[in-house]
Amino acid sequence: MTVTSLHDPTHREALWELEDAFERGDLISIFGRCTVSYEGRAASDLGTGDRLLLLKPDGAALVHTDEGRQPVNxxxxxxxxxxxxxxxxxRVVSTRTNPAETLTVRFSDIHQLSAMPVTGGRDLDLHGSEEDLRTRILERPDLVEPDFEPRETERPSSAGPMDVFGVDADGNPVVVELKRRRVGPDAVGQLARYVRALREELGIEEDRADADATVEVRGVLVAPSVTDRAAERLADRGFDHVALEPTPEE
Amino acid sequence: MTVTSLHDPTHREALWELEDAFERGDLISIFGRCTVSYEGRAASDLGTGDRLLLLKPDGAALVHTDEGRQPVNxxxxxxxxxxxxxxxxxRVVSTRTNPAETLTVRFSDIHQLSAMPVTGGRDLDLHGSEEDLRTRILERPDLVEPDFEPRETERPSSAGPMDVFGVDADGNPVVVELKRRRVGPDAVGQLARYVRALREELGIEEDRADADATVEVRGVLVAPSVTDRAAERLADRGFDHVALEPTPEE
DNA sequence: GAATAAATATCGGTC
DNA sequence: GACCGATGTTTATTC
Structure with missing residues (x-):
């Protein structure tokens, strides 16, 4: 493990080290006083200040200040x-195409420059995602409702693939939309599109007042909770909400 | 400007410097071999590897590998x-509440530690945002359509504030939804909610076949472009699309 | 490459 | 603190 570290280098020294580090494919961090300008999808300018510039061998560039999770540029x-x-x-310039975008960092002072080789150790084991929620429901369909029977996951429709498709105790088709966390109105809209697509596909009238219909396509939103506005829209459309976490509570 | 930089410090040396840096409110970067575990909204584990840990005085913590714009944790x-x-x-532990979340970084080797004071220089001047698009339309309403007359921005409704409310050449109320970039169907849904809310408020029937109505609430989506599915939904609902960029083309 | 949806999204404003 | 919507969202997946 060879870490290069320069303290208060001259601009030329920094350049030489940078070029070597690019060549080696190192992860590079530069701390110094600089201005930053960006032009592309939008455009921005950042006046003089102390910032940390991170340059990754995969082409990513991050400018961080002392605040925020997000890079400022x-x-x-x-x-x-x-x-x-x-x-x-x-001066460090990072460019890309499609869309064409350019980030320019101009240093007036370079306080610290480090370059270090990094490989591997990138495989994150994450749990608690939407996929965990789907797994949970397929293993215990009764968590949705008694006698719910999943038939298919990612079932295609004209509105895209629905998370879970199944049948309820009365034989009604059920479209299940899964969300790993509290949801707003957009999730209801997403569910509504799938339900509408399935109704069209099965030739079932949308009019819910039509009590003659022996089969009704139902929509179920599975999420830990819903916002008030989402609850309204669920009620409007006659959909159900099932409160469920992606992983069992301790 | 006092930047502290330790190369291959002992774990105890690193701890002392870290505690001082916390005290000073410095921006801290630690490069070393470590494992990372996270538990909170989700949970994750990351095996041993070389990573850069960034600790900010505002409480943000970022673990970066050699790839990606996003921190791995x-x-x-x-x-x-x-x-x-x-x-x-x-061992560095970062915790927060609401939701309760913990990030733990356990180092086996510390290659480099830097601590640097950062203040100010954080005020980004960004242009090309949705607000720029609104400004542009208010200055030149004809970009929406001839004789369009904006009346109000952020006009409240039961479905939330609409971006721009105005009146067309025939005196019809117009709800304008602004998007700074190409949009999908969800934006049409958003516009539809505002239009529906306004129709209800004004006591206007939704049925467009009712040609008797002398006043019709119109919906206009202003965006650089729309997806095919969004175009379908616009047509379904009888809304218009105006192709416009947030900033004038050069 | 376009479209679609997920994310430990983050962030800012409002109520 | 909850809720809502924008973001240079980013990222992954599918078509």
């Missing part, structure tokens, strides 16, 4: 980093 | 960082 992976000294000052 | 601002040496190894 960035460039996504796949971008190309270049460095140069202009008028005695280090 | 993180903690949002407002969290509390603590450090300790257990069994000779540095």
């Amino acid at each position: 960035w460039q996504p992976p796949g971008s190309e980093h270049r460095a140069a000294v202009r008028e005695g000052r280090l | 993180w903690q949002p601002p407002g969290s509390e960082h603590r450090a300790a040496v257990r069994e000779g190894r540095l």
Whole structure:
């Protein structure tokens, strides 16, 4: 493990080290006083200040200040980093295409530069996602409702694949939409599109007042909880909400 | 400007410096070999590997690998960082409440530690946002359509505030929904909710076949472009699309 | 490449 | 604190 670390380097020293680090595919961090400008989907300018610039070998670039989880400016992976000294000052430019975007960092002072090789150790084991919720329901369909019978996951429809498709105790088709956390109105809209698509596919009238219909396509939203507005929209459309967490409570 | 930088420190040396840096409110970066575990809204585990840990004085914590714009693990601002040496190894724990979440980083090797004071220089001047699009339309309403007359922005309704409310050449109420970029069907749903709310408020029948109505609430979606499915839903509901960028083309 | 939906989304404003 | 909507959202997956 060879970590390079320069303290208060000159701009030229920083450039030499940067070019070597690009060559090695190192993860690079530069802390210094700089201005930042971005142009692409939007455009932004950031005046002089102390920031941390992170340059990744996959092309990602991040400019961090002392606040926030989000970088104040960035460039996504796949971008190309270049460095140069202009008028005695280090300048780092990261560009990408489609969309065409450019991030430019101009340093007036370089306090610290580090470069370090990083490989592997990237495989995160994450649980508690929507997929865990689906697994949970397939293993215990009664958590949705008694005698619910899942038939298919990712069932295709003209509105896209529905999370879970099944049949209830009375033989009605049921569209289940899964959300791992509290949801707003948009999730109800998503569910409504699937239900509408399935009704059309099965030739079932949308009019719920039509009590003659022996078969009704039902919509069920499975989520830990719903917002008030989402609850209204669920009620409007005659859908059900099942309160369920992606993983069992302790 | 005092930047502290330790190269291959002992775990105890790193701890001392960390505690001082917490005290000073420094921006801290630690590069080293570590494992990471997270528990909260979801849960995850990350095996041993070289990573960069960024600790911000506002409580944000970021674990970065050599890939991706996103940190592989993180903690949002407002969290509390603590450090300790257990069994000779540095351990950094960041916790927050509501929701209760904990991020734990256990180091086996510390390659590099830096701490630097950062203040100010955080005010980003961003243009090309939805607000720019609204400004543009208010200055040139004809970009929406000839003789369109904006009356109100953020006009309240039972479905929430609508972006722009106005009147067309024939005196019809117009609800304008703004999007800074290409949109999908959800934006049409959002517009539909506002239109429905306004129709109810004004006591206007939704049935468009009712040609007797002298006043019709119209819906206009202003966005650079729309997806095919969004276009279908716009047509279904009789809404219009105006192709417009948040900032003028060069 | 376009479209669609998930995410430990984050972030800001409002009530 | 809950809720709602924007974001240069990013990211993954599918078509």
